[in-house]
Amino acid sequence: MSALVFLIEQIATGLYIFLAVGVVIALRALLRARGAYRSTYFELERDIARYQRVNAVTALILLVEAALIVTGVQRIVAPALRETLDQPAVLSSIISDGIFRTPTPPPFTGGIVIDTSGVELGQVDPAAQILPTPTLTPTPVGTIIPNAPPMQCADPNVQLEVPANGMIVFEPLAVRGIAAGPNFAFYRFEINGPSTFGSFATIGVDGTNAVPQMGILGQFVPSFYTPGEYQFRVSVFDITSTQIGACTLTIYITEPIPTPTPLSAETT
Numbered sequence: 001m002s003a004l005v006f007l008i009e010q011i012a013t014g015l016y017i018f019l020a021v022g023v024v025i026a027l028r029a030l031l032r033a034r035g036a037y038r039s040t041y042f043e044l045e046r047d048i049a050r051y052q053r054v055n056a057v058t059a060l061i062l063l064v065e066a067a068l069i070v071t072g073v074q075r076i077v078a079p080a081l082r083e084t085l086d087q088p089a090v091l092s093s094i095i096s097d098g099i100f101r102t103p104t105p106p107p108f109t110g111g112i113v114i115d116t117s118g119v120e121l122g123q124v125d126p127a128a129q130i131l132p133t134p135t136l137t138p139t140p141v142g143t144i145i146p147n148a149p150p151m152q153c154a155d156p157n158v159q160l161e162v163p164a165n166g167m168i169v170f171e172p173l174a175v176r177g178i179a180a181g182p183n184f185a186f187y188r189f190e191i192n193g194p195s196t197f198g199s200f201a202t203i204g205v206d207g208t209n210a211v212p213q214m215g216i217l218g219q220f221v222p223s224f225y226t227p228g229e230y231q232f233r234v235s236v237f238d239i240t241s242t243q244i245g246a247c248t249l250t251i252y253i254t255e256p257i258p259t260p261t262p263l264s265a266e267t268t
Helices: 002-010 012-039 043-086
Strands: 158-162 167-169 173-179 184-192 201-207 211-220 228-238 243-253
Antiparallel strands (some): 158 173, 184 201
8 A cells, every 4th residue: 555655656747747638638628518519509419519518527527636636645645654654663661570489488307206105016017918909890781671570699609790680682792600519510501581482491502611700601692582571590500410509580682773874875
């Protein structure tokens, strides 16, 4: 913007000459239009002369306004802009708050002496003892239906943790529990429900290795059975094939949860 202002200031003389020539041409056109208007008696020629006269007057007004604009830029705008640009930049002074110091208390040189003459420690220093960390029982992953029939697992050597009592089962899961006992020979999974016509049926292959602590006993695949309420049991047998312990609970087999099908893009 400042470059345009200074350009107009520099070529102001030429602009004045150009505008003066335009004023002369417009005055001449105005005089000719007036003469033509007075010398004719035909209405069409009068309209043409009137139109030319109006155009000449409009041109004169525009030329005068342009001359005023050039004069204003040369005499007022350009000098004021030059003074503004010539002023040096004023930098604000930097205010300093001084050095920041935080008061600190004096160093503590003394101390409190604790009388330990009456304190008696045991034979083993508690700081040197290694205490066992209790392990939390893992929570079965899945949906548990409340108010399921109570589980029958009185024998501590035969327990089930997964599946849990009242658990909804719809996909293969790893059976977790305990299967052991005196004269242990093998253990097996059994199920009783709509697909077994009200009697326990053996599932899979018998396990021949005892699991005295909570661990993986095997795998259960629910897709082979009709959805419904089932009794799931792990039974332990001794070397005479006599059942020496069992743990029975209730599970609910359902259809697998459908996977949403992604929508394909429409083709045109």
